[in-house]
Amino acid sequence: xxxxxxxxxxxxxxxxxxxxxxxxxxxxxxxxxxxxxxxxxxxxxxxxxxxxxxxxxxxxxxxxxxxxxxxxxxxxxxxxxxxxxxxxxxxxxxxxxxxxxxxxxxxxxxxxxxxxxxxxxxxxxxxxxxxxxxxxxxxxxxxxxxxxxxxxxxxxxxxxxxxxxxxxxxxxxxxxxx
Numbered sequence: 001x002x003x004x005x006x007x008x009x010x011x012x013x014x015x016x017x018x019x020x021x022x023x024x025x026x027x028x029x030x031x032x033x034x035x036x037x038x039x040x041x042x043x044x045x046x047x048x049x050x051x052x053x054x055x056x057x058x059x060x061x062x063x064x065x066x067x068x069x070x071x072x073x074x075x076x077x078x079x080x081x082x083x084x085x086x087x088x089x090x091x092x093x094x095x096x097x098x099x100x101x102x103x104x105x106x107x108x109x110x111x112x113x114x115x116x117x118x119x120x121x122x123x124x125x126x127x128x129x130x131x132x133x134x135x136x137x138x139x140x141x142x143x144x145x146x147x148x149x150x151x152x153x154x155x156x157x158x159x160x161x162x163x164x165x166x167x168x169x170x171x172x173x174x175x176x177x178x
Contacts, residue, residue, distance in 0.1 A: 004111065004119055004122055005119065006119055006120065006121065006122055007118065007119070007120075008118065008119060009117050009118065009119075010111070010113045010117050010118065010119045012033075014033055014035050014113045014117070015033075015035040016035070016115075017035065017037070018035060018036050018037055019034075019035050019080070019082075020032065020033070020034050020035075020065075020067060020080035020081065020082040021033040021035075021082055022065045022082040022083075022084045024084060024106070024108070025086060025089065025094055025095050025096065025097075025139065026089065026093050026094070026095060027092075027093050027094075027095050029107065029109055030106055030107060030108045030109065031108070031109050031110075031111060032067065032082070032108050032109070032110045032111070033111050033113065034047065034067075034080060034110065034111070034112040034113070035112075035113050035114075035115075036112065036113075036114060036115075037114065037115035038114075038115065039112070039114040039115075039120055042071055042072070042077065043069075043077060043078075043112075044112065044120045044121055045071075045072065046069045046070060046071055046077050047069065047110065047112040047120065047121035047123070048112075048121040048123060049123070050069055050070045050071060050072065050077075051069075051070040051074070051175060052067060052068065052069055052070070052110075052125060052175070052176045053067070053068045053070075053168075053173040053174060053175050053176070054066065054067050054068070054127070054131070054173060054174060054176055055131075055168065055171045055172050055173040055174060056084070056134075056135060056138070056171070057159060057167065057170075057171055058138040058141070058142070059151075059152070059155050060145070060149060060151035060152040060154075060155050061085075061087075061141075061142050061145030061146070061149050061151070061152030062083075062152040062153070062155040062156040062159070063083070063084045063085065063086075063138055063139070063142055064081055064082070064083050064084070064156065064159050064160075064167070065081065065082040065083075065084055066079060066080070066081050066082075066164055066167055066168040066171065066173065067079065067080045067081075067082065068165075068168050068173060076165075079164040079165045079167075079168045080164060081159070081160070081164040081167060083156060083160070085142065086139045086142050086143055087142065087143060087145075096136075096139070096140075097132075097136055099133060099136045099137055099140060102129060102133055103129060104129065104132055104133075105126040105127055105128065105129055105132050105177070106126065106127045106132045106135070106136075107124055107125075107126050108124065108125050108126065108127065108176065109122070109123075109124055110122065110123050110124070110125060123178075125176035125177060125178060126176060126177040126178075127174075127176060127177075128174050128177070130174075131174050
């Protein structure tokens with residue numbers, strides 16, 4: 001069992017550059033890992049208790065999550081993008097939820113790590129019922145799509161060339177629950 005303690009060295013692998021990793025639908029749960037160099041106290045506070053909105057783009061097997069974090073003043077501080085591909089999760093690790101249950105809300109454990117490998121924020125948030133159903137339905141479709149499908153790769157490449165704020169402004173973003 002892995003123990004996470006704020007202010008301590010993060011016990012798992014994490015990106016060494018600024019990034020977001022949507023490590024969802026795993027047997028250990030749904031983890032959103034944010035790595036941010038030079039994390040300020042305002043950014044840490046945003047991760048620990050500020051408003052977060054999220055949404056995703058899905059087309060042709062390509063799925064890109066977008067997460068926007070807000071400061072105390074209600075203004076956006078930053079937006080992260082995080083590609084997600086359920087086809088890359090080992091079968092024994094993949095935890096698919098029943099999409100017939102329209103009442104469920106996926107729980108996400110947010111972990112924010114600074115450039116020294118210190119866990120600066122940890123919190124749990126939930127997706128709305130509608131977002132949960134939309135995401136799980138997109139995952140079902142993604143799993144039925146051939147990996148490496150040219151259209152999906154092209155879409156992801158195009159999305160990754162755009163600024164996360166621009167992408168987030170082009171989709172429906174919803175507040176994550178506390």
